[in-house]
Amino acid sequence: MTDIALGARGIYKHYWDGDRKNSVLQDIHLELGVGETVALVGRSGAGKTSLLNILGALDPDFEGDVSVGGHVLREKNDTELASLRNKYLGFVFQGFNLLRHNSVLENVWLAGRFSPEGVCEKRALKLIERVGLEGKQGQRPATLSGGERQRVAIARALYSGPKVVLCDEPTGNLDSATAGDILELFGELSNEGVTFLVVTHDDKVADIAHRTLQLVDGVLQ
Numbered sequence: 001m002t003d004i005a006l007g008a009r010g011i012y013k014h015y016w017d018g019d020r021k022n023s024v025l026q027d028i029h030l031e032l033g034v035g036e037t038v039a040l041v042g043r044s045g046a047g048k049t050s051l052l053n054i055l056g057a058l059d060p061d062f063e064g065d066v067s068v069g070g071h072v073l074r075e076k077n078d079t080e081l082a083s084l085r086n087k088y089l090g091f092v093f094q095g096f097n098l099l100r101h102n103s104v105l106e107n108v109w110l111a112g113r114f115s116p117e118g119v120c121e122k123r124a125l126k127l128i129e130r131v132g133l134e135g136k137q138g139q140r141p142a143t144l145s146g147g148e149r150q151r152v153a154i155a156r157a158l159y160s161g162p163k164v165v166l167c168d169e170p171t172g173n174l175d176s177a178t179a180g181d182i183l184e185l186f187g188e189l190s191n192e193g194v195t196f197l198v199v200t201h202d203d204k205v206a207d208i209a210h211r212t213l214q215l216v217d218g219v220l221q
Contacts, residue, residue, distance in 0.1 A: 007030065
């Protein structure tokens with residue numbers, strides 16, 4: 001791989017239960033190429049979400065090094081990490097995590113509120129159209145189907161033009177037809193240079209991924 005969007009070397013994560021040390025992740029080495037889609041599979045409790053949080057600069061409590069877009073996370077302070085997340089990373093979750101009192105448009109441009117460039121309605125509307133929700137920008141999440149809410153979440157994740165999108169079970173709450181549409185969109189974006197790491201139990205995700213990695217008891221295989 002010549003162009004690396006995200007890299008991790010020697011990642012360890014543990015927590016203490018009294019005097020007992022419990023390992024969550026052990027010596028994780030990972031490189032994601034630009035435009036690559038990688039599926040991450042493993043049983044519940046294997047450490048998948050913990051790894052996603054570390055790679056996404058959401059959990060600083062780990063050993064090892066992570067670099068995103070050439071920036072080493074350990075070298076950044078909290079303000080710099082927030083800026084890096086806003087600029088380089090997008091997140092898509094199974095539970096959507098939409099603000100229920102905000103419209104589709106307001107949910108999509110949410111990241112703009114924390115950016116020096118501010119909110120860009122034109123960009124948000126373009127993304128809403130891109131994910132197939134044209135004309136629904138004024139609706140609230142409660143009026144949308146599960147698939148539509150996930151499309152809003154994807155548009156929000158793409159708002160800042162991230163290099164890497166981290167997904168935690170993005171098709172877990174969707175019917176098979178809607179899940180297929182979401183994965184088709186991921187494929188299009190991957191062809192445009194967006195990198196995806198997708199935690200999943202869905203075999204269809206593995207089918208569209210360039211490769212599949214398995215996490216077993218905190219060890220990447």
